[in-house]
Amino acid sequence: MKESPQSRNLEQILRSSKMAAGGFMGSDSRSVAEIIDADAFEVSKSGYTTGQLSVRMQEITDAAKRGLGTRVEVDAQHQAIVEEARGSIACPWPHLRRFVKRVTTVKHLDSGQIICWTDLNIHLIAEHGFFEGRGSAFRVEPGKLAKVIF
Numbered sequence: 106m107k108e109s110p111q112s113r114n115l116e117q118i119l120r121s122s123k124m125a126a127g128g129f130m131g132s133d134s135r136s137v138a139e140i141i142d143a144d145a146f147e148v149s150k151s152g153y154t155t156g157q158l159s160v161r162m163q164e165i166t167d168a169a170k171r172g173l174g175t176r177v178e179v180d181a182q183h184q185a186i187v188e189e190a191r192g193s194i195a196c197p198w199p200h201l202r203r204f205v206k207r208v209t210t211v212k213h214l215d216s217g218q219i220i221c222w223t224d225l226n227i228h229l230i231a232e233h234g235f236f237e238g239r240g241s242a243f244r245v246e247p248g249k250l251a252k253v254i255f
């Protein structure tokens with residue numbers, strides 16, 4: 106795939122440490138397109154779509170928000186908690202979308218597995234199919250995500 110100047114610019118923004126601690130790419134040397142393609146394959150193996158994953162993530166975040174920082178029973182299999190920081194963070198793609206700095210942590214009670222995400226992660230997955238690069242602070246592993254949230 107030939108890279109346009111615009112996608113090179115996006116790549117630079119995603120690797121920038123000013124946007125998020127360590128950037129969105131972490132230590133990943135793959136291009137954004139390669140990361141998105143590889144994760145799309147992982148998502149398809151999970152049997153879900155990025156749409157289904159992001160809708161479920163939002164549902165868990167919305168349930169956890171009602172706990173105002175205390176643990177919430179989302180359903181019989183899931184406990185979740187949100188933490189909010191001051192300020193907001195912009196989507197690195199070229200459109201004006203900003204998100205509250207909120208982290209949702211969810212635990213699957215049977216397996217004991219835990220995964221966390223930010224409000225921005227939900228948007229990146231829903232709108233851009235982007236789970237962030239390996240080694241980034243908020244990389245979400247698609248296969249693990251599907252196992253933990255359903």
Ligand SMILES: [Zn+2]
Binds near residue numbers: 200228229
């Ligand atoms: Zn966006």
